[in-house]
Amino acid sequence: MRLLSLFAASILPLLSVSAMAATTGSTEVTQQTQSHAAYAFPNKFHQCKKTLNYNVYFKGSKIGNYQRRIVWNGNQADIYTTAEADVLITKSKMNMHSQLHWSDELQRFQTDSFQRNIRGLMAGSVSATFSKDGRSSTVIEDGKTQKYTEDLMPIIDGDTIGSQMRLDLIEGKKNFDFIMQNSDETSHYYFTVAGTETIDTNFGKIKAIRVNQTRKSDRQLSLWFAPSLDYQLVKATYHRKIIDLNAVLMSQKIDCPPKQLFK
Numbered sequence: 549m550r551l552l553s554l555f556a557a558s559i560l561p562l563l564s565v566s567a568m569a570a571t572t573g574s575t576e577v578t579q580q581t582q583s584h585a586a587y588a589f590p591n592k593f594h595q596c597k598k599t600l601n602y603n604v605y606f607k608g609s610k611i612g613n614y615q616r617r618i619v620w621n622g623n624q625a626d627i628y629t630t631a632e633a634d635v636l637i638t639k640s641k642m643n644m645h646s647q648l649h650w651s652d653e654l655q656r657f658q659t660d661s662f663q664r665n666i667r668g669l670m671a672g673s674v675s676a677t678f679s680k681d682g683r684s685s686t687v688i689e690d691g692k693t694q695k696y697t698e699d700l701m702p703i704i705d706g707d708t709i710g711s712q713m714r715l716d717l718i719e720g721k722k723n724f725d726f727i728m729q730n731s732d733e734t735s736h737y738y739f740t741v742a743g744t745e746t747i748d749t750n751f752g753k754i755k756a757i758r759v760n761q762t763r764k765s766d767r768q769l770s771l772w773f774a775p776s777l778d779y780q781l782v783k784a785t786y787h788r789k790i791i792d793l794n795a796v797l798m799s800q801k802i803d804c805p806p807k808q809l810f811k
Contacts, residue, residue, distance in 0.1 A: 596804040605794040624649040640668030646707035659708040674731045
């Protein structure tokens with residue numbers, strides 16, 4: 549059964565919508581420190597370190613968990629993801645490391661590289677590097693090298709999609725699309741805001757923005773983001789044939805720079 553492989557290669561990157569933009573509302577701040585003045589970051593943006601913990605369920609039964617940790621260095625970020633899944637009688641573990649940066653020229657997030665390793669079921673390793681403009685990438689999967697090019701828009705990975713989508717939501721956008729680098733292909737993903745819903749979460753009943761994947765008749769991916777929780781992803785569901793996955797945010801920790809660094 550390819551649940552962890554599917555989760556790692558396709559679902560987990562699309563659930564990675566939980567980094568980069570600043571807390572909004574009463575705690576909203578804008579980066580103004582001299583050390584970062586050269587970077588034209590988006591409004592409402594600052595470099596908080598974030599740790600998010602999710603449980604993952606298959607048809608209502610818990611099969612695993614994953615943690616995402618975001619660490620900033622100037623205008624670049626390292627995102628570390630660890631996941632464990634217990635499928636059938638096989639335990640699998642996954643480690644991912646993505647590097648991305650904010651492009652002042654393109655006014656969007658760009659992927660620099662990523663690495664993913666899976667142990668256990670469907671074991672393997674994938675690494676990728678991206679050109680400065682994002683129009684080409686080189687992927688090495690279990691020793692085999694493939695190169696990809698794209699004229700329509702820059703190629704990015706799932707963590708960068710997550711960062712950009714979350715920023716788009718904060719800025720009020722309703723539709724967005726991305727070219728995502730998978731291990732053996734590039735895919736064009738489309739999303740639209742379906743509206744606002746009140747949902748039950750581990751943090752109580754909260755209002756959340758629902759985003760649906762579109763133009764894919766063979767699957768249904770829905771993502772819920774909570775403005776009251778730093779616009780974090782609090783719930784995600786994925787249905788496709790026999791696959792029925794659900795991810796739920798269980799806890800989060802956000803460490804921001806000292807208040808005196810902000811105006």
